[in-house]
Amino acid sequence: xxxxxxxxxxxxxxxxxxxxxxxxxxxxxxxxxxxxxxxxxxxxxxxxxxxxxxxxxxxxxxxxxxxxxxxxxxxxxxxxxxxxxxxxxxxxxxxxxxxxxxxxxxxxxxxxxxxxxxxxxxxxxxxxxxxxxxxxxxxxxxxxxxxxxxxxxxxxxxxxxxxxxxxxxxxxxxxxxxxxxxxxxxxxxxxxxxxxxxxxxxxxxxxxxxxxxxxxxxxxxxxxxxxxxxxxxxxxxxxxxxxxxxxxxxxxxxxxxxxxxxxxxxxxxxxxxxxxxxxxxxxxxxxxxxxxxxxxxxxxxxxxxxxxxxxxxxxxxxxxxxxxxxxxxxxxxxxxxxxxxxxxxxxxxxxxxxxxxxxxxxxxxxxxxxxxxxxxxxxxxxxxxxxxxxxxxxxxxxxxxxxxxxxxxxxxxxxxxxxxxxxxxxxxxxxxxxxxxxxxxxxxxxxxxxxxxxxxxxxxxxxxxxxxxxxxxxxxxxxxxxxxxxxxxxxxxxxxxxxxxxxxxxxxxxxxxxxxxxxxxxxxxxxxxxxxxxxxxxx
Ligand code: NAD
Numbered sequence: 251x252x253x254x255x256x257x258x259x260x261x262x263x264x265x266x267x268x269x270x271x272x273x274x275x276x277x278x279x280x281x282x283x284x285x286x287x288x289x290x291x292x293x294x295x296x297x298x299x300x301x302x303x304x305x306x307x308x309x310x311x312x313x314x315x316x317x318x319x320x321x322x323x324x325x326x327x328x329x330x331x332x333x334x335x336x337x338x339x340x341x342x343x344x345x346x347x348x349x350x351x352x353x354x355x356x357x358x359x360x361x362x363x364x365x366x367x368x369x370x371x372x373x374x375x376x377x378x379x380x381x382x383x384x385x386x387x388x389x390x391x392x393x394x395x396x397x398x399x400x401x402x403x404x405x406x407x408x409x410x411x412x413x414x415x416x417x418x419x420x421x422x423x424x425x426x427x428x429x430x431x432x433x434x435x436x437x438x439x440x441x442x443x444x445x446x447x448x449x450x451x452x453x454x455x456x457x458x459x460x461x462x463x464x465x466x467x468x469x470x471x472x473x474x475x476x477x478x479x480x481x482x483x484x485x486x487x488x489x490x491x492x493x494x495x496x497x498x499x500x501x502x503x504x505x506x507x508x509x510x511x512x513x514x515x516x517x518x519x520x521x522x523x524x525x526x527x528x529x530x531x532x533x534x535x536x537x538x539x540x541x542x543x544x545x546x547x548x549x550x551x552x553x554x555x556x557x558x559x560x561x562x563x564x565x566x567x568x569x570x571x572x573x574x575x576x577x578x579x580x581x582x583x584x585x586x587x588x589x590x591x592x593x594x595x596x597x598x599x600x601x602x603x604x605x606x607x608x609x610x611x612x613x614x615x616x617x618x619x620x621x622x623x624x625x626x627x628x629x630x631x632x633x634x635x636x637x638x639x640x641x642x643x644x645x646x647x648x649x650x651x652x653x654x655x656x657x658x659x660x661x662x663x664x665x666x667x668x669x670x671x672x673x674x675x676x677x678x679x680x681x682x683x684x685x686x687x688x689x690x691x692x693x694x695x696x697x698x699x700x701x702x703x704x705x706x707x708x709x710x711x712x713x714x715x716x717x718x719x720x721x722x723x724x725x726x727x728x729x730x731x732x733x734x735x736x737x738x739x740x741x742x743x744x745x746x747x748x749x750x751x752x753x754x755x756x757x758x759x760x761x762x763x764x765x766x767x768x769x770x771x772x773x774x775x776x777x778x779x780x781x782x783x784x785x786x787x788x789x
Contacts, residue, residue: 253765254400254403254404254407255400256315256397256400256740257324257393257740258582259389259393259738259739259740259741260388260389260392260393260396261389262363262384262385262741263384263388264722264775264780265380265384265608267608268473270685271365271366272380272550272608273324273542274366274368275369275380277365278366278367278369278370279370279373279606281316281370282316282367282374282554283369283374283506283606284317286316286317286318287316287317287318287465287468288316288317288318288320288322288333289306289317289319289464289465289468289484289488290320291320291321291322291326291330291489292471292485292486292487293326293329293330293333293336293485293486293487294329294333294336294481294482294485295480295481295482296329298320298322298326298602299319299320300326301617302319302320303318303319303320304318304319304321304461304488305317305319305322305609306317306318306319306375306461306462306464307595308374308375308377308471308650309376309377309462309613309614309615309616309617309650309651310377310603310604310605310613310614310649310650310652311649311650311653312605312618312649312650312651313646313649313787316371316375317464317465317466317468317469317649318489318673319461319464319488320644321488322488322489322494322513322633323489323493324493324582326487326492327335327456327487327489327493327498328497328499328765329434330456330485330487331428331456331481331497331498331501333481333485333505334456334482334483334485334503334540335427335428335454335455335503336354336482337421337422337480337481337482337559338427338428338452338453338454339481339569339624340480341449341452341454341482341483341639341661341686342423342424342452342453342454343423344452344615344781346402346403346406346452346658347658348454349449349450350399350402350403350450350481350605351439351450351478352394352474352477352478352683353395353399353446353449353450353477354396354399354665355397355477355478356395356446356477356479357392357396357472358391359473359476359477359779360391360392360395360473361388361392361489363529363566364402364469365388366607367469368383368387368388368389368391368431368438368469368473368644368673369383369384369388369467369468370467371387371388371438371465371466372386372438373605373606374439374465374605374606375462375463375464375465375466375619376435376436376462376466376616377569377605377613377614377615377616377651378568378605378613379605379608379610379611380605381613381615382494382567382568382609383438383605385736386437386438386439386454387438387439387466387470389444389480390439390445390738391438391470391737393412393738393740393757394397394439394442394443394446394447394756394757395442395446396445396738397435397540397664397739397740398447398759398762399450399470401758401759402450402451402759402789403489403763404759405762405763405766406422408420409693410770413421415774415775415776416770416772416774416775417562417773418475418771418772418773418776419771420764420768420769420770420771421768421769421770421771421772422451422768423452423766423769424448424451424453424765424766424767425448425453425505425506425531425532425535425765425766425767426451426457426505426531426767427501427502427503427504427505427506427530427531427532428453428455428456428503428504428505428506428536429453429455429456429505429506429507429508429535429765430444430455430456430495430498430499430503430504430506430507430508431444431448431455431456431457431508431509432444432456432458432462432491432495432507432508432509432510432511432515432648433445433457433458433459433460433463433465433467433509433510433511433520434510434511435460435462435463435499435616436463436468436509436568436571436572436573436616436639437716438466438470439754440510440539441457441460441463441466441470441670442470443592443678443756444457444489444508444509444510444759445457445484446474446484447508447756447761447762447765448506448508448765449479449484450765450768451484451762453484453505453506453765454484454485455483455485455486455507455508456485456487456488456498457471457484457485458488458489458491458494458495458498458682459486459488461475461488462617463615464488464704464783467486467549468488470485470527471484471486474598477535491515494557495519495661496522496663499519499522499523499525499526499726500526500529501529502529502530502531502657502684503659504523504526504530504534505531505532505534505535505536506535506536506537506764506765507519507523507534507535507536507537508537508765509536509537509538509539509540509542509633510538510539510540510573510717511538511541512541512671512750513540513541513589513671513700513749513750516538516540518543519536520536520538521535521536532767535764535765536752537751537752537754537761538751539573539744539745539746539747539750539751539754540651540700540750541571541573541574541671541673541700541750541753541754542573542574542577542587542671542699542700542702542703542750543577543578543669543671543697543698543699543702543747543776544564544574544575544576544577544578544697544700544702544704544734544735545576545577545578545579545580545671545694545704545706545724545725545726545734546560546561546564546576546578546580546702546704546705546707546733546734547579547580547690547694547705547706547717547721548579548580548581548582548585548589548689548706548707548708549582549687549706549709549714549717550582550585550684550687550711551708552582552585552707552709552715552731553707553709553731554588554589554592555583555592556707556731557581557585557589557707558588558592558593558596558661559733560576560595560707560732561576561589561593561677561733561736562580562592562593562600562655563733563746564576564705564733564734564735565577565598565655565675565677566611566612566655566675566677567611567612568612568673568733569612569613569614569653569674569675570655570673570675570676570677570726571615571616571620571674571676572735573703574702574703574734574736574737574744575673575676575734576677576733576734576735577671577672577676577677577733578668578669578677578678578679578697578698579677579678579680579682580663580678580679580682580690580694581679581680581681581682582681582682582683583681583682583684583685583686584624586679586681587661587783590640590657590659590679592776593640593641593656593657593677593716596601596655597641597654597656597657598641599640600612600655602614602652602654602655603652612655612675613650613652614650614651614652614653615651615652615653615674615675616651617651618651618675620651620674621645621647621651621653623673623674624645624653624673624674624675624676625645625653627666627667627670627672628643628653628656628675630644630666630667630675630722631643631656631658631678632666634665636660636661636665637659637660637661637665637666637678638658638659638661639650639656639657639658639659639663639745639779640657640658640659640673640723641655641656641657642654642655642656642657643656653662653674653675654675655675655676655677656675656676657677657679658676658677658678658679659660659678659679659680659681660678660679660680661680662680663680663682663693663697664697665678665680668680668697669697669698671700675760682779685717687713688716689719691717691720691721692720693708694720694721694724695720695723697720699722699748699751700746700748700749700750701724701726701746701747701748701749702725702726702727702745702746702750702751703725703726703727703728703733703734703735703737703746704721704724704725704727704728704730704731705717705728705729705730705732705733705734706721706728706730706731707731707733708727708731718730718764723747723748724747725746726746726747726750726753726755727746727786728740737757738759739756739757740759740786741759741775743755743758743761744756744757745757
């Protein structure tokens with residue numbers, strides 16, 4: 251790889267009272283609150299508004315409708331596939347630098363005039379506080395756009411050796427066909443990146459956004475258009491997930507899946523693609539980042555304050571709706587009284603409420619389905635003999651889907667809440683005897699089928715070394731004395747294995763490699779003039 255100079259990560263703005271960014275954002279929030287956006291299906295240059303629509307509402311005020319989203323039916327999905335296939339011929343022949351220019355311009359637009367539009371839509375539509383929106387729809391998405399260009403240049407610089415009279419090269423072609431991007435609600439940046447990363451490499455895309463993230467995702471599509479993305483390169487097909495997917499996966503032109511979401515849904519997509527395999531022109535690339543049951547393991551030498559803050563931020567920020575959220579913790583009994591005191595005090599103090607009130611630390615969970623699922627786990631924690639709620643545990647859906655940050659103490663390390671992904675502001679803690687470090691390492695590794703993120707806290711170097719070794723396959727992103735959330739593009743390439751996905755590391759060249767199908771070209775400049783070899787010369 252060449253020594254491409256990497257971009258600098260987009261600085262996170264603070265939104266302090268009186269700051270410019272805060273006043274621009276406040277005005278934008280007001281604008282978006284006073285409108286209902288009509289979101290179409292976007293196929294090639296066409297915007298299709300069907301009669302069938304689904305409302306996007308505020309998680310923190312569910313009576314408020316922000317947008318009405320057109321639902322793609324089978325005819326629209328068919329047209330989106332045709333548009334993607336048609337656009338690929340031209341788009342894949344653009345020079346790499348011309349394609350890159352579109353995404354670099356998109357990054358600049360997002361860092362500038364579009365920043366607060368995307369942040370406001372992410373706050374209102376996906377229930378993020380300003381801090382959580384800023385690190386997602388502004389900084390992470392800008393970083394994906396800029397870093398991927400540099401990573402792609404590095405890939406292109408990977409070339410074979412040539413020899414005397416022979417020139418060899420690798421041409422990084424896109425896949426033959428289109429890529430299907432299926433994106434989650436919880437990160438605007440992931441939505442944008444799953445569509446843009448394959449497109450940067452010359453592919454065309456059919457993008458199915460999560461219904462609840464359709465507002466921010468549609469604004470981002472408009473930003474891409476302003477940046478010069480040609481029609482048909484990314485086709486936007488909100489709609490019933492199963493219907494859209496069934497039609498997409500039945501197309502012979504299906505060449506790749508770029509998915510982030512739950513493990514169950516990824517399993518079902520993989521199964522459908524396997525069944526349809528004989529239909530496809532080639533073996534499709536299946537890239538999926540899925541669920542997690544992310545751990546925080548503390549050693550008796552851990553610093554209690556650092557550990558407690560990591561637990562509070564790691565478990566409760568964005569209401570625990572991050573695939574990387576701290577969701578199970580293993581705390582030595584000597585530290586537990588102090589850690590528990592801090593957690594209980596924090597839960598009593600944390601401000602939760604609407605995202606428009608900047609003093610809040612957290613807000614509501616995404617929708618009624620999530621609210622019911624998380625409450626189901628709280629009920630389990632209340633009724634199960636091996637679990638006890640030590641902080642929080644209540645919920646209120648009168649105006650928004652609010653769940654109180656909750657800490658559960660489990661006397662059984664295999665309690666349901668220690669094992670299953672809850673995807674809400676719920677932290678389960680198992681307190682272990684200090685001397686049982688080796689046993690707890692085994693527990694951390696074997697308790698969950700996932701292996702996404704994990705963190706270990708210790709001051710003793712030998713404890714860190716043993717955890718790093720014993721938990722080698724327990725997390726794709728392993729943190730030492732830090733919370734397990736908040737991966738930064740270009741700094742901590744993101745993804746996990748086991749049931750957490752294919753570990754293709756978003757925000758690194760490894761992901762982009764999945765979207766190319768290299769052609770090796772050998773050119774012989776001086777050819778042999780005879781078929782005979784030297785050993786054939788008569789004595
Ligand atoms: P989800 O699986 O419900 O939805 C993800 C996408 O799949 C959405 O676009 C949805 O509409 C679509 N979908 C749903 N059912 C489908 C079906 N039957 N067929 C085809 N598509 C379908 O996930 P979510 O609620 O949006 O996000 C939460 C999940 O995502 C959690 O499990 C979380 O851990 C995971 N996640 C993982 C990462 C990661 O990088 N590993 C990042 C973010 C989220």
